[in-house]
Amino acid sequence: MSLETLPKEETLRLREQHIGKSCTLFFKDDPLKIVKGDGQYMYDEIGTKYLDCINNVAHVGHCNPHVTRAAARQMSLIYTNSRYLHDAMVIYAKRLTQYFPENLSVCYFVNSGSEANDLALRLARAHTKHKDVIAVDSAYHGHLTSIVEISPYKFENIKGHKKKNWVHIAPLPCNYRGKFNKDKYDDDEVIGKLYANEVAKLIENAHEKGRAIAAFISESMLSCGGQVIPPKGYLKEVYRLVREAGGVCIADEVQVGFGRIGSSMWAFQHPNNDVVPDIVTLGKPIGNGHPVACVVTTPEVAASFEALGAEYFNTYGGNPCSMAIANAVLDVIEKENLLKNAANVGSFLIESLEKLADKYQVIGNVRGCGLFIGVELVRERTSKRPAGHLAEWVVRRFRDERIIMSTEGKYSNVLKFKPPMTFNMEDAQNWITVFTSIMKQIETEEVSSSSSSSASTSSVDSLFSSCEELA
Structure with missing residues (x-):
């Protein structure tokens, strides 16, 4: 039986039989079977069209024609390992590093963000001759064993896991819900300084125990933490502190890079x-x-890694097909001016969401920039009690309207928004229209969705309660 004719029920049966139970699905009670993509849209097995608002992997759009042609063309020529010379790798490395500050000029190509972060740790330790790592609470940097150890988002949910003594976790620098927030401090730079002081304490405690810091690693904007933009000056001060302590600074741009x-x-x-x-x-x-x-790193860090003596070889990292595709993605970003699109559409979304937040009390906070946006839902604004189950209900309502959304953050109460960069103004207007109708439904306390509860509710409390039963 071909994949094209496999009924959804059979796909589910085979998955249950042969795929590890830890490999989860969106919408577990009724998962989507997606068989086709086009730009910012995806299609299920019966042809239903969905607006994709969370797939930051398909950066320049699902099945982008320029990218797929480049892949097919290169695969028809040669698809081999990276120990042979090939123009595509060096051309891409030159193009890529032109987007970086001058000293960030050396590239190592790998297969995944997890591998990239694992290699970054090796580079940091080779250069500093230290071992310890400072990471941020709620961070996720990948699924390799070495990287799970510095990903609280993962290791805090592993039964029996104990944080390693070489790992130091700094508070999530969130100026809305965090330890230092806008309710207590008016100045964002003050908040940034206070969070940076927490890193200074970690460094001091490590030194008191005879340990030394190899690296500080953080996403430049924290996605799994709840779409958080660090307070002004936070990273600058943390980078200074870490470098003074003999460490290096790693920026994880896996989810937030490329414009x-x-x-x-x-x-x-x-x-x-x-x-x-x-x-x-x-x-x-x-x-x-x-x-x-x-x-991407500096010549100095690369030289320290080389001085260890062992070669670095990655069979598929930087192979001709991968590099042809990567070059094509850069082509699309440049030629279609996707940074400007992200800026314009993102500004419209944030402005519209802030207006909605003025009206609907369950919207506790709107944050983000470009096509990286978080909407934090709360039970009420004074306590900021997270409304995780309500957020899940909202995601299901979006699905009813053929829009794919998801949640993020420690309490799963942040609606995350990271669509393909081809997401346009018309899509944004549609999204706002649907979200507004969902907010109105919550405000009028009339929840009788086929995907949520079987009866209408009569109060906000019962609305939250019914959502909790569904989650």
């Missing part, structure tokens, strides 16, 4: 950050879904 924030190619260049890392990791959007990723 997603609209104002610049990399999120570390955002005005709140304005830093130059020692190592940058890239993945996901670099190949528009093809397994390719990259570590």
Whole structure:
């Protein structure tokens, strides 16, 4: 039986039989079977069209014609390992590094963001001769064993897992819900400084125990933490502290790079950050879904790694097909001016969402820039009690309207928005229209959705309760 004719029920049966139970699906009670993509849209097995608002992997759009042609053309010529000379790799490395500060000029190509972050740790330790790593609470940097150890988003949910003594976790620098927030402090720079002081304490405690810091690693904007933009000056001060302690600074741009924030190619260049890392990791959007990723670093760090004596060899990292695809993705970003699109559409969305937040009390906070946006839902604004189950209900209502959304954050109460960069103004207007209708439904306390509850509710409390029963 061909895949095209496999009934959805049979797909589910075979998945249940042969795929590990830890491999989860969106909409577990009724998962989508997606068989086709086109730009910012995806289609299920019966042809239903969905607007994709979360797939930051298909950066320049699902099945982008220019990218798929480049892949097919190269695969028809040669698809081999990276120990042979090939123009595509060096051309791409030259193009890519032109987007970085001058000293970030050396590339290592790998297969995934997880591999990129693993290699970044090796580079940092080779250069500093230290071991310890400072990461941020709620961070996710990948699924390799070495990277799970510095990903609280993952290891905090592993039964019996104990944080390693070489790992130090800094508070999530969130100016809405975090330890230091806008309710207590008016100045975002003050908040940034206070969070940076927490990193200073970690460094001091490590030194008191005879340990030494190899690296600080953080996404330049924190996605799994709930679509968080660091407070102004936070990363700059943390980078200074870490370097003074003999460590290096790693910027994880796997989810937020390649122009997603609209104002610049990399999120570390955002005005709140304005830093130059020692190592940058890239993945996901670099190949528009093809397994390719990259570590970009300085000649000095690269020389320290080379001095260890062992060669670095990655069979598929930087193979001709991957590099042809990566070059094609850059072509589309440049020729279609996708940074400007992200800036314009993102500004419209944030402005519209802020207006909705003025009206609907369940919208506790709107944050983000470009096509990286988070909407935090709360039970009520004074306590900021997270409304995780309500957020899940909202996601299901979006699905009813043929829009794919998801949640993020420690309490799963943040609606995350990271669509393909081809998401346009018409899509944004449609999204706002649907979200407004969902907010009105919550406000009028009339919930009788076929995908949520079987009866209408009569109060906000019962609405939250009914959502909890569904989650």
